[in-house]
Amino acid sequence: MAAPVISRAAEQSPSATQKLTIGKALNLGLRTAMENDPKVIVMGEDVGKLGGVFRITDGLQKDFGEHRVLDTPLAESGIIGTAVGLAIRGYRPVCEIQFDGFIFPGFDQIVSQVAKVHFRSEGRLRMPMVIRVPFGGGIGAVEHHSESPESYFAHTAGLRVVSCSNAVDAYWMLQQAIQCEDPVLFFEPKRYYHSGALRAEVDTAVTPAPLFSSQVLRTGNSATLVAYGPSVKVCLDAAAAADEDGTSLEVIDLRTLSPLDLGPVFESVRKTGRLIAVSEAPANSSLTSEIAMRVQQECFYSLEAPVLRVTGFDTPYPPTKLEEHFLPDLDRVLHAVDRALAW
């Protein structure tokens, strides 16, 4: 992993704090990465004039030109495939996939090419590219616009997979992912892009945490909640609610999904004896399965209860009016906490 990025803007003012939404933090992160490295290229559907359907690339084409911020033809396989070529040529493409459900036309390029170029060339070729994916539900969208496909990619050797849950990470993790020499799938919690509640102070002058590390966001003793992306907020809310009832929950934001950094989770479970893994992605053969397996292997004698999971159902993502059933919420998380504590 490369050293943490210090943006030029940040170098000038030692403490440059701005209050940003996740969406604005991603935008600033992209902008900074493009300023720092002329090889960074942003490409995707409608990322130019429109600034992307979520406006994450807002203003970038105006400032960096059409050669660096490209509205591509409408072809995900083409977006990823040409990014492979750009990377071979020494560029650092940052691809935007418009919605989670539309990554699949590019799946073949990701799984068979992006993930294997380094291996197949015996390390002669590197794949420094980022594939940004707005993911998850809760936005009242039609089908294919609310999915959580991260486990497919975590399952694939040769890819790195991360997800941010807050504005500070959005700003830093995106820049770190762009600096990474390996391909990074970057999952963004689209539900909270423009959430005022998640607006946070982003200090662009600090040294950020390493990209491939998990973080304890709240300490507690009764049980541990582990999550990533949009589910982190659900867990933090649950922990706040439980606190009022005298139950102290530890909350860990996974941040990196592949490789997993489960050290902090093991440490936490050794303390609390109970773990609940939360994700919008269905449970079957998923990241939460992997977490549960490794925790039982590492922390077997510390566990007071089986590892529990609160996830989406093993069904396709439902129509909007049923999504509240599907999405893990405060009640379901707290119910799982009760079950774990009652074991």
Next chain:
Amino acid sequence: MEPVQLLDPDGRLTQDENWPLELTPELCRDLYRRMRLARRFDEQAYVLQRQGELGLWLQSLGQEAAQVGSISAVRPDDHVFPSYREHAAALCRGITPAELLVQWRGSRNSGWDPATYRFHIYTLVLAAQLPHATGYAMGVQRDGTDEIVLAYFGDGAASEGEANETFNWAATTEVPLLLFCQNNQWAISTPAHTQTRTSLHQRAQGFGLEAHLVDGNDILAVHAVTAAVAERVRSGGGPAMIEAQTYRMAGHSTSDDPDRYRDASELDSWKTRDPIHRLERLLEERGWMNDGFRADLEAECEVFANRTSQECKQLPLQDVSTLFNTVLAEPTPLLTEEHRRYAELVASFAE
């Protein structure tokens, strides 16, 4: 190449010997009525979205001639594979407002039985329906019937690999497939020239398909060309493609903000080519539209709009059990168990 045009923007008619059209007052009135109803429906759906009754709406505004003209030129038993904006075509097949709106209200993923209307459910993943239509046509070919298959797609979707695989596949298998592209000039914010540098019908010709360019805002041209091409496909002439030049007169969807990327003057210039006005002028000029017809149609449009609102608001909520019961022909033990546990959980909250 100039698109086939029979009716110019001022409603002046020319005949084209390559594309014969038996012009009758009944045909013109019928096409006009269908376009008017479709537009009124679309306007109402837009209002429903703004009132919060629909989560999202994608308008068919401006594309009525391309849709009504084409679907009315094939047989009712010809199977159709739409994309997601084919509301005018769907209405022609008798799909009800409730069936059309339920997906956009967020109550279900699809609203109608494809077999009943011989109209497949909407496909939101761009171009994915095109290989499906091709495969369906391979089945028709094997069954030896004289049906054809009609598949709709957009200029943006034409950039996907699956669209181009379809062009090639259809040509090599000689299936009874009619590919109908509504080139409405925009794919969200991306103009058609970003998608392609040869026109789409020429691309299709390169793949070995018979292909034609038609003025998609001229319903008579769309109807005549589609009817003639459909009959050639039906009689074993092989697959074909029609590119209809039209215009998305609204934003991409109710979430879109087209002012960010296109000039108002462009929309204004297309407004002068409005497909409905064009036919209206012809009807007026020929004296084929009397006051009675006019008044009846206005009234019918309003009744239809009211029905659209009512049906939309009365759409029932789907029960959560359909989620678990519709994944596979038989629920798996995992699904059954998840369903049971979820029902228990909900019951425990109710206590």
